[in-house]
Amino acid sequence: MIRIYNTLTRQKEVFQSITAGEINMYVCGPTVYNYIHIGNARSAVAFDVVRRYLEYKGYNVRYVSNFTDVDDKIIKRAQDEGVSEIEIANKYATAFNDDTLPLNIKPATIRSRATEVIPDIITFVSDLIDKGYAYESDGDVYFRAKKFEGYGILAHQDLSEMEKNAAGRLDDVELKRKEDPIDFAVWKASRNTTEISWQSPWGMGRPGWHIECSVMAQKYLADTIDIHGGGIDLAFPHHTNEIAQSEARTGAKFVNYWMHNGFVNVNNIKMSKSLGNFTTIHDLLTIYPDPMAIRYLLATTQYRHPINYNDDTLKQAQVELDRIRTAYRNLYFSLNSGKEFTDEKLELQVKKYVQDFEIAMDDDFNTQNALAAIFGLVSLANDYVDHNDIAKKSAQKLADKLAKLMSIFGVKELLEEQVLTAQQTQLLSDRVEARKNHDFELADHIRNELNQLGIIVEDSPQGQRWHNK
RNA sequence: GGUAAUAUGGCCAAGUGGUAAGGCAACGGUCUGCAAAACCGUGAUCGCCGGUUCGACUCCGGUUAUUACCUCCA
Structure with a gap:
């Protein structure tokens, strides 16, 4: 019997899959505008461990995740570098795959890009408008947050507080477009001709940030899924909005178990791209020789707890x-x-x-x-x-x-391949011979020699054993 | 300001009512020709104050500190 802490109810609940032996799981993936950092990897590792354990327990897990490949940050990056949004997205999506491979993160059953589901998104948004949950305004389409009963429950946010905060933050133009400050965009109009956009019933534009996950979860999984995961910072607004739009459209409960991973901190401060205090996996892999130690560090901390990352904690994981x-x-x-x-x-x-x-x-x-x-x-x-x-x-x-059991943590190859040169083989057998003759001076000399050749020799009750340095 | 989370030995970290798992480090010892690896042994009363209880790290109230979220964020 598996129990899972559900963010929605804030307690551990007995896990029961919708279909016996099957699990539909959705995990929010990265926005591909930069290399992923250790915090992003932590999330991927955390849910990889969840997945591996569920599979170990005999479930067939259908694991869907996304690449957000169209959004403000990508557009900005593309403009800064003078290339297309697609090029940016391709580059960092490839980098994601390259970086997660050494960390032994299993590929998703389906990993879809937002731009691959544009027609589905447009249909989804149209449905929301038809049902009265969304409205078009100056080319944007907004979701009527307050019309959805229970909006904000996931993150335990107070509606009036949110309204007040939002009203203070938004500029006059945005406020004018929205019926209510807490309404959120499900479709954004293109305000200029240079950025990436698609034709829609509301003019040229692109998807809002939250809509792709709702669309993919329904398209590739079901109206109601078993598990939805992501970083704790996504509880609001991202997942809050996913719940609202998904349930508004289907009338069905969107997710049975909401799981959120804790952060990776640096000096007890959250590692984040916006704060700039991050180490990318891309860089770390080039300077740190053992990816499995990184994996070990990320996988062995309980997923809801913060990981304080620094040289010492990584070293301890290695040991x-x-x-x-x-x-x-x-x-x-x-x-x-x-x-x-x-x-x-x-x-x-x-x-x-x-x-x-x-x-x-x-x-x-x-x-x-x-x-x-x-x-x-x-x-x-x-x-x-x-x-x-x-x-x-x-x-x-x-x-x-x-x-x-280690493979459930995603740590593989406990035994590295050991290939000896002819010289090393000879030295090893020479040393056995020397010890047999009680010529310890020679034996120790050979041990040092092998050490310099990268071979550690140890004497055990079962005889001489050796391994790579 | 609102909403949450966390606070356990030098470090990492379990533990939600009956006198504190595990790992790392340190120290002592054993094994070993020597070493390595390993094994054995040694340490905390659980941020602070108060309450409930026969009994609390574990429940309640207060307090302090740190962190996160309140539409960029895994």
């Missing part, structure tokens, strides 16, 4: 991950001298930790408690490696479970 890898590698090595018998006690302990892992993840994806179970397996492995008799099959099960 923890290396400890898991070392245990896995040493256990794997010990299999070589394993024997054909079953260690029931070991298998029982493994089972227990796997169970602990699932109990933790079932509880709103409590990755920290799940991690504690993983370290239980690590301790088990480390302890077992010192045994004289290795039950090969049982130890193999332990290794497999460790890798399997």
Whole structure:
């Protein structure tokens, strides 16, 4: 039984999918006007972990996400660089794919671009107008927020406060176009001829920011979907507006479980593009050699909690991950001298930790408690490696479970491929020989030599083992 | 101003009524020809004040600090 914290109700609820064994999930993707930063990646990783766990539990997850490839920031960027909006969008959409690949983020079942669903958007907006939920004004189309009962509930915003705030912020032209300051644009008129635009019943224009997600969720999933995810900052206005327009159109509940991830902070301040205090994944990948450590850091913090990102936290993640890898590698090595018998006690302990892992993840994806179970397996492995008799099959099960559970965090390749040169192979066997002859001076000399060649040598109860530096 | 969230050992971080998981770091020890890896052991009364209770980190009230949202934002 999985329980999920629903932002809408502000409590953990027992998860029940609409269709048994199937999950429709929508996660808001990035606006492709720049490289994604660690915060964007955190969101993608958080929901990737959710998805992987749900799949692990046997669900068939249909995961839809978007690229916002038309909006003010893209238009501005295009104008600044003197290229088309499409070029900007293509460049950074490609970069998104390039950057998320090393982080082992599974591709969405469907990833659609706003510009691919323009006809659907126009139909959607027309329907809203037909139903009286939206109105055209000077080429723009606005949604009548107050007409939708329960507007603002998701973010627990007070309507009159919002009205007051909005009225103070908007300029006279905008106020004049809107019936009410809190109304939001579902379609924006082109005010000049140079920016990207489409023909519509209301003249040339482009979609408002929120509409694409509502359209895609309905088009590729259903009127009512199981899970909708995104950063906590999207609760208002983005998701608030999605709910209003989606439910206004279909009359059906839009989303059963709203999930929002916490931020990545730098010195306890939110990392954001507008504040400029961000590190892009693109840059980080060029200076940091181990993408799995980045993945580990992002995946092992519970998704609703903030992650304080800095060199120290990344380093700590690296150390923890290396400890898991070392245990896995040493256990794997010990299999070589394993024997054909079953260690029931070991298998029982493994089972227990796997169970602990699932109990933790079932509880709103409590990755920290799940991690504690993983370290239980690590301790088990480390302890077992010192045994004289290795039950090969049982130890193999332990290794497999460790890798399997780590893969839910999206951390793969616990064991890196090890290829030796002829010289290294010779040195290793020379060292075994030297130790056999108690020529420790020579053995230590060879160990140093191998170290310089990038090979670490260790002596274990099962003999000499080695790994890459 | 409004609405929320967070505050646990040096660091990261679990824990929602019965005397505080796990990881990292540190220190001591064991194993080892030496090392490495590993193993064993050692530390916090939970921002502050008050209340409820036989008993609170856990509930209630207040207070302080930090952060976020209130139409750029994962």
